[in-house]
Amino acid sequence: MKIFSLILYGLIVLILLMLALRIVIDFFRRKDEDL
Known part of the structure; x- marks a missing residue:
């Protein structure tokens, strides 16, 4: 049971x-578009 929870x-x-x-x-993609 411990392995399953892990x-x-x-x-x-x-x-x-x-x-x-x-x-x-x-x-980051939106940042590149703004610049």
Whole structure:
């Protein structure tokens, strides 16, 4: 059960990291368009 909770936690962290990365990429892309 402990291993399962660790895998679940890892998946949640991975999804959050991917979302954050996408937001950062969009932010920099908009910055480049403004310049």
